[in-house]
Amino acid sequence: MTTAELVxxxxxxxxxxxxxxxxxxxxxxxxxxxxxxxFGRGMxxxxxxxxxxxxxxxxxxxxxxxxxxxxxxxxxxxxHCVAKGADLTRMVAELLGKENGYCGxxxxxxxxxxxxxxxxxxxxxxxxxxPIAVGAALASQLMNKGTVVVSFFxxxxxxxxxxxxxxxxAAIWKLPVIFVCENNKYGMSSSTELAFAIDNLSxxxxxxxxxxxxxxxxxxxxxYEATETAVKxxxxxxxxxxxxxxxxxxxxxxxxxKNLYRTKEEIDEWKKKDPILFFEHVVRDKGxxxxxxxxxxxxxxxxxxIAAVNEAMKGKPADPANLLDxxxxxxxx
Amino acid sequence: MSDRMLxxxxxxxxxxxxxxxxxPEVFILxxxxxxxxxxxxxxxxxxxxxxxxxxxxTPISELGxxxxxxxxxxxGMRPIVEIQFSDFTAQAMDQIxxxxxxxxxxxxxxxxxxxxxRAAGGSGTGAAAQHSQSLEGWFANVPGLKVVIPSSPYExxxxxxxxxxxxxxxxxxxxxxxxxxxxxEPVPEGAYRIPLGVSxxxxxxxxxxxxxxGIMVSRVLSAADELDKDGVTLTVIDPRTISPLxxxxxxxxxxxxxxxxxxxxxxxxxxxxxxVIAKVATGPALxxxxxxxARLAGMNIPIPYAPQLEKxxxxxxxxxxxxxxxxxxxxx
Ligand SMILES: Cc1ncc(C[n+]2csc(CCOP(=O)(O)OP(=O)(O)O)c2C)c(N)n1
Ligand SMILES: [Mg+2]
Numbered sequence: 001m002t003t004a005e006l007v008x009x010x011x012x013x014x015x016x017x018x019x020x021x022x023x024x025x026x027x028x029x030x031x032x033x034x035x036x037x038x039f040g041r042g043m044x045x046x047x048x049x050x051x052x053x054x055x056x057x058x059x060x061x062x063x064x065x066x067x068x069x070x071x072x073x074x075x076x077x078x079x080h081c082v083a084k085g086a087d088l089t090r091m092v093a094e095l096l097g098k099e100n101g102y103c104g105x106x107x108x109x110x111x112x113x114x115x116x117x118x119x120x121x122x123x124x125x126x127x128x129x130x131p132i133a134v135g136a137a138l139a140s141q142l143m144n145k146g147t148v149v150v151s152f153f154x155x156x157x158x159x160x161x162x163x164x165x166x167x168x169x170a171a172i173w174k175l176p177v178i179f180v181c182e183n184n185k186y187g188m189s190s191s192t193e194l195a196f197a198i199d200n201l202s203x204x205x206x207x208x209x210x211x212x213x214x215x216x217x218x219x220x221x222x223x224y225e226a227t228e229t230a231v232k233x234x235x236x237x238x239x240x241x242x243x244x245x246x247x248x249x250x251x252x253x254x255x256x257x258k259n260l261y262r263t264k265e266e267i268d269e270w271k272k273k274d275p276i277l278f279f280e281h282v283v284r285d286k287g288x289x290x291x292x293x294x295x296x297x298x299x300x301x302x303x304x305x306i307a308a309v310n311e312a313m314k315g316k317p318a319d320p321a322n323l324l325d326x327x328x329x330x331x332x333x
Numbered sequence: 334m335s336d337r338m339l340x341x342x343x344x345x346x347x348x349x350x351x352x353x354x355x356x357p358e359v360f361i362l363x364x365x366x367x368x369x370x371x372x373x374x375x376x377x378x379x380x381x382x383x384x385x386x387x388x389x390x391t392p393i394s395e396l397g398x399x400x401x402x403x404x405x406x407x408x409g410m411r412p413i414v415e416i417q418f419s420d421f422t423a424q425a426m427d428q429i430x431x432x433x434x435x436x437x438x439x440x441x442x443x444x445x446x447x448x449x450x451r452a453a454g455g456s457g458t459g460a461a462a463q464h465s466q467s468l469e470g471w472f473a474n475v476p477g478l479k480v481v482i483p484s485s486p487y488e489x490x491x492x493x494x495x496x497x498x499x500x501x502x503x504x505x506x507x508x509x510x511x512x513x514x515x516x517x518e519p520v521p522e523g524a525y526r527i528p529l530g531v532s533x534x535x536x537x538x539x540x541x542x543x544x545x546x547g548i549m550v551s552r553v554l555s556a557a558d559e560l561d562k563d564g565v566t567l568t569v570i571d572p573r574t575i576s577p578l579x580x581x582x583x584x585x586x587x588x589x590x591x592x593x594x595x596x597x598x599x600x601x602x603x604x605x606x607x608x609v610i611a612k613v614a615t616g617p618a619l620x621x622x623x624x625x626x627a628r629l630a631g632m633n634i635p636i637p638y639a640p641q642l643e644k645x646x647x648x649x650x651x652x653x654x655x656x657x658x659x660x661x662x663x664x665x
Binding site for chain 2: 045046047094097098103105106107108110111123124125126127128156157159160161162187188189190194195196256257260261317318320323324326327
């Protein structure tokens with residue numbers, strides 16, 4: 001079994017919820033470590049954008065969503081995908097270019113989508129998913145679905161025109177969409193200090209009439225609470241919210257990053273704010289999980305990721321023969 | 334003549350460095366071109382040599398960047414914009430197509446746009462559908478844009494210097510697989526310029542004329558080496574700029590070979606090299622053709638991710654060898 005049963009609710013509400021939150025964050029981290037390893041061994045090609053250090057945001061957000069709620073994701077999307085409930089084997093199979101991967105080997109890391117869990121897709125285009133999320137929210141409103149859509153994007157994406165046009169549409173139509181900005185301090189090499197003339201990126205909401213708030217993105221409970229409030233607002237027909245979760249990516253932007261634009265000290269400082277270690281402290285303090293249980297959860301995550309990698313490796317390589325048939329959906333099918 | 338071999342990244346950097354030294358109005362803007370040195374390392378150390386005013390890092394705002402560059406040209410500057418992947422020109426299309434390309438014409442000649450937009454195109458790195466396209470045909474279909482596709486470091490340096498000198502907007506598309514490999518010929522030190530709109534005959538043979546652009550030029554040259562062994566010889570022509578397009582060497586060569594093949598990475602349907610075929614079909618060399626024109630192009634699909642799929646999507650050396658052999662064997 002590589003898919004977890006989705007658990008919704010506050011990460012600190014019960015030992016079960018705490019266990020699920022920790023397991024999800026641990027699965028994301030272990031998966032990313034496995035991806036880095038596959039890449040290093042030359043088994044995966046293309047590029048990779050790892051979300052190590054950013055596990056709290058997808059986890060906390062998705063614990064506030066139902067399976068029928070939707071997300072749009074980014075190039076750094078493995079965490080969103082896992083937190084929404086994707087199957088690890090099919091994810092890894094995609095990265096390995098296998099037929100049984102989520103995209104049949106056609107999309108790779110930057111294009112994984114999972115219809116069943118409401119993941120409308122990662123995106124290779126910075127900001128590309130934001131207007132799409134707004135459109136999905138429009139459909140939800142028009143069809144009275146009662147579902148909300150979360151658009152995950154990075155700090156860098158907030159400077160694309162796509163964000164601005166989409167935000168305004170969402171505001172004037174009071175759409176059930178939540179703009180989740182994962183501010184990891186850099187868009188590739190450009191720091192938020194250089195790329196913005198405001199302090200908190202959530203202030204961008206002001207110009208559009210969208211409430212915006214900034215939170216510690218490495219505190220999964222804070223992320224959950226913020227999202228839950230925004231989800232209530234969206235479901236009540238009160239419109240969009242901007243949530244800025246401040247976090248940090250530990251690894252380079254992609255495989256080719258030499259980290260010339262930041263210091264080792266800064267990276268080390270942020271490693272001390274590890275979202276997983278922080279959550280472990282909290283749950284121990286609150287008596288929700290003990291050391292032994294915590295260790296078991298990480299061991300389970302590790303074994304799930306290893307199983308997924310092993311299973312994925314057995315998959316059939318994607319076959320070039322059916323590429324032409326894959327471009328268009330057949331009319332009337 | 335020097336025998337210095339450079340990679341295309343180095344050659345491009347050298348051209349920009351020369352232009353930055355020659356002309357105070359030249360500056361570069363783009364995402365991660367500063368300390369990072371460019372997504373593909375092309376700007377490299379220019380930031381340290383010329384400073385952050387002239388090597389200007391921007392936020393992720395392609396439309397804004399290109400528009401700002403267009404505006405700067407109208408007030409006397411000569412910007413070079415780097416768009417990391419040519420796919421992201423889509424974000425900036427209004428400024429490229431509706432503004433830059435048309436301003437000189439629309440306003441009656443009182444303004445002009447000496448802009449160079451460099452972008453990495455092409456597949457082969459596993460970057461999948463949104464980072465691997467060959468979009469030159471889009472731009473070639475817009476009057477007012479010049480479109481340059483260097484096929485080697487030597488060409489890249491000389492063509493980029495001419496593009497920077499040109500008083501018009503130039504879209505300069507660099508194949509990402511060419512950045513890091515050494516070229517086929519030495520790159521002279523100092524400034525030299527390759528005029529835009531002059532095709533180059535890279536090799537002369539008697540059996541088949543092949544027109545190819547970008548990375549396909551090196552693949553065709555490799556194929557030609559292989560075909561040589563069985564006595565099939567190719568004339569290989571690299572137009573270098575697809576707008577403007579110099580067809581004369583193609584016509585001249587067809588008088589000798591009587592057979593034409595075009596090779597491009599972009600999808601076949603609506604691709605630029607169809608224009609070469611159309612010009613031959615409607616031009617002075619039609620009567621020399623003794624064989625139907627052979628056309629090798631990318632499949633009509635988005636570029637897939639998995640290596641075996643990605644390879645299958647665009648012409649490879651064995652495909653070129655096979656197609657060339659067939660057209661020569663079947664039409665004697
Ligand atoms: C339209 C567009 N421009 C540029 C890029 C290249 N690129 C990919 S990710 C990235 C940085 C994105 O920064 P951010 O939105 O903060 O996300 P992060 O990588 O930090 O998660 C850039 C510049 C792209 N993929 N799409
Ligand atoms: Mg970022």
